[in-house]
Amino acid sequence: RLEVQLLENALSTHKLEKEIMVQTSEITKLHQKNGLLEQKVSEIEDKHEVELQSLKQEKEQLQKLVTRQNSIIEELEKQLATATLNSTVLQKQQLDLIETVHNLINLVSPTHSKSLVLAKEEQIRFKDCAEAFKSGLTTNGIYTLFIPNTTQPIKAFCNMESSGGGWTVLQRREDGNMDFHRTWKEYRMGFGDPAGEHWLGNEFVYKLTSQKNYALRIQLRDWEGNEAFSLYDQFYLASEARKYRIHLKGYSGTAGKISSISQLGNDFSTKDSDNDKCICRCSQMTSEG
Numbered sequence: 173r174l175e176v177q178l179l180e181n182a183l184s185t186h187k188l189e190k191e192i193m194v195q196t197s198e199i200t201k202l203h204q205k206n207g208l209l210e211q212k213v214s215e216i217e218d219k220h221e222v223e224l225q226s227l228k229q230e231k232e233q234l235q236k237l238v239t240r241q242n243s244i245i246e247e248l249e250k251q252l253a254t255a256t257l258n259s260t261v262l263q264k265q266q267l268d269l270i271e272t273v274h275n276l277i278n279l280v281s282p283t284h285s286k287s288l289v290l291a292k293e294e295q296i297r298f299k300d301c302a303e304a305f306k307s308g309l310t311t312n313g314i315y316t317l318f319i320p321n322t323t324q325p326i327k328a329f330c331n332m333e334s335s336g337g338g339w340t341v342l343q344r345r346e347d348g349n350m351d352f353h354r355t356w357k358e359y360r361m362g363f364g365d366p367a368g369e370h371w372l373g374n375e376f377v378y379k380l381t382s383q384k385n386y387a388l389r390i391q392l393r394d395w396e397g398n399e400a401f402s403l404y405d406q407f408y409l410a411s412e413a414r415k416y417r418i419h420l421k422g423y424s425g426t427a428g429k430i431s432s433i434s435q436l437g438n439d440f441s442t443k444d445s446d447n448d449k450c451i452c453r454c455s456q457m458t459s460e461g
Contacts, residue, residue: 174266181259188252195245199238206234300380301330305338314366319379326376329366335389335401340380342372356445360412374409374416374440381408388420392427400427415439415447 213227297318298304304315315330317340331339345352350369362373380386388407392400405422417439439447 174262174269178259178262178266181255181262185252185255185259188248188255192245192248192252195241195248199241199245202234202238202241206231206238209234299383300338300386301328301332301340302338304330305332310337317380319376320383322379326362326373327366328372329370334391339389340372341366342377344369353443356442359440359442360416375412378409378411378416382411390425390427401425402427409440415445 209227209231213224213231216223296307298307298315299317299319301315301317309315309330310332312332313330314327316325317328318325329341329344331337331341344364346369350364352371354363354371359371360374362371362376364370366372386407388404390402392402402423402425404420405424406420408419410417410419441448
């Protein structure tokens with residue numbers, strides 16, 4: 173609303189300035205014409221008394237017109253000053269409003285909310301995005317998660333909007349810029365940026381899913397915007413000693429089991445550690461873990 177008023181004031185100011193220029197030009201022309209008339213009166217006043225009187229009357233009319241035009245200019249200048257003042261006031265109000273909005277955004281942002289949660293000597297720690305969501309943090313973003321009985325926190329992207337919210341993102345692949353054909357150690361510790369393409373880390377997922385029952389949702393989207401998903405009601409990874417074997421139960425969705433997970437109960441494989449049951453070496457074939 174303020175931007176509309178600013179635009180209207182700007183248009184009004186421009187119109188007034190243009191009208192002042194037009195009126196000033198008219199005055200200049202009238203002064204020139206008045207000078208010519210005075211010269212003509214001087215030349216013919218002895219011979220043409222009647223015409224002289226007529227010219228004097230015209231001169232008086234022109235002088236009145238000049239006076240009127242001056243009054244109009246003064247009024248326009250007053251309106252211009254008022255419009256300029258109103259524009260300045262509106263600009264200040266807009267700046268104040270923008271500052272207020274920024275302050276409100278900062279108050280409700282995930283970063284600010286996290287700092288409030290952790291401020292009281294870190295009394296509240298989230299072990300997954302579902303806990304953060306239940307605490308009132310409902311904005312997508314990167315959150316710090318803490319697994320019980322561990323000292324090392326982890327940065328994870330929390331999807332607080334899809335399918336009810338509160339999803340801890342384990343993997344994201346979007347444009348192919350990230351190389352996923354990596355070593356066992358890299359998949360164990362995780363790699364990439366949680367804000368973009370990444371793998372959260374097998375060790376963290378193992379420790380997380382060993383705490384309680386978790387669901388696994390796999391969201392797929394092709395280059396044309398078509399979407400599909402697979403949902404497993406029960407999901408956990410075994411320990412590293414058991415090759416981070418994946419366990420899944422309770423499938424539903426639109427993507428199909430084969431399109432979402434290669435084989436249920438498979439051990440995890442990487443380019444330097446082949447643990448799958450296929451002679452084709454799945455990790456080498458798919459160029460990923």
